[in-house]
Amino acid sequence: MSTQHPTSAAFVRKMQQHSEELRCLARAFDQAVLAFEPQKLAAALREEKVAS
Amino acid sequence: MEFRQFDRESYEATLDKWRSEAEQYDFFPEEVERKLCWIDNALTTAESAVTSQQTVIPYGVFQPGSIVAAATCELVLSDRGSLSDKWLKLLKVTMSPEIEALSEEEDLAAIDTTIHAYRAATLGAYSARLEHAADTLKLFGRNADLQRFQIMLMAFIQQDPEHSSIVASKQGRWLVLKSATTTEECL
Numbered sequence: 001m002s003t004q005h006p007t008s009a010a011f012v013r014k015m016q017q018h019s020e021e022l023r024c025l026a027r028a029f030d031q032a033v034l035a036f037e038p039q040k041l042a043a044a045l046r047e048e049k050v051a052s
Numbered sequence: 053m054e055f056r057q058f059d060r061e062s063y064e065a066t067l068d069k070w071r072s073e074a075e076q077y078d079f080f081p082e083e084v085e086r087k088l089c090w091i092d093n094a095l096t097t098a099e100s101a102v103t104s105q106q107t108v109i110p111y112g113v114f115q116p117g118s119i120v121a122a123a124t125c126e127l128v129l130s131d132r133g134s135l136s137d138k139w140l141k142l143l144k145v146t147m148s149p150e151i152e153a154l155s156e157e158e159d160l161a162a163i164d165t166t167i168h169a170y171r172a173a174t175l176g177a178y179s180a181r182l183e184h185a186a187d188t189l190k191l192f193g194r195n196a197d198l199q200r201f202q203i204m205l206m207a208f209i210q211q212d213p214e215h216s217s218i219v220a221s222k223q224g225r226w227l228v229l230k231s232a233t234t235t236e237e238c239l
Contacts, residue, residue, distance in 0.1 A: 017217065017231075018179070018182065018231075020217065021178070021217050021218050021231055022175055022178065022179060024209070024212055024217065024218055025174070025175055025178055025209065025218055025229070026171070026175055027208075027212065028205060028208040028209040028212060028218075029171050029174060029175070029205060029208075030171075031208040032201060032204040032205035032207075032208050033167055033171070033201075035204050035208075036200070036201045036204050038163050038164070038166075038167050039158065039163055040197055040200075040201070041166070041167060041170065041197075041198075041201050042155045042162075042163045042166040042167065043155075043197060044195060044197030044198040044200075044201060045145055045146075045147060045166055045170060045198070046147070046152055046155060046156065047087075047146065047152060
């Protein structure tokens with residue numbers, strides 16, 4: 001095992017990388033909502049009604 | 053908004069609140085119980101430590117500090133052995149009766165809450181996949197509108213030149229998200 005990269009440093013690096021991924025996903029999500037129109041997404045998430 | 057797992061206390065508080073909202077907004081309280089009974093089942097299964105290839109994990113989206121969920125998020129962990137065969141699936145996001153009723157009336161605050169809840173569910177589930185030792189998150193598109201939204205989400209994820217670490221792909225009704233780095237490390 002390498003002593004240059006202790007477990008804690010590897011963990012911090014992994015978490016930093018994970019935070020970057022989440023920021024990227026958050027930005028992509030916001031763009032997609034704007035492009036799709038929020039009302040449409042809200043409607044898509046609503047419970048589908050069964051016609052009586 | 054906070055994305056976190058349900059426990060008995062938050063489940064019962066949510067059930068009580070959603071029942072009273074159902075009465076207030078002319079839904080059937082029994083329908084609320086039907087919508088939430090999977091959480092009760094999942095908590096009971098977890099308490100009895102039954103293991104399965106498909107474990108249902110009940111998550112919710114909560115206002116900060118609240119134990120009443122604004123939305124429930126049905127997550128399933130599919131475990132077929134190795135890490136590459138372990139997926140976290142976000143099957144369904146269900147809004148509270150009040151938010152659902154107000155969204156139908158095109159109340160902008162309720163629509164905003166719905167968007168934020170879905171955002172918290174998506175980002176939270178992507179983050180939670182690591183806690184459950186899964187490398188992949190799959191989002192289920194249960195209707196045509198949601199699938200169209202997912203295609204758009206995938207397009208934005210893929211066009212981001214700065215961060216290519218998230219790999220998104222469409223597989224039938226599923227939007228599949230994984231980290232390119234994780235994928236490389238697994239190879």
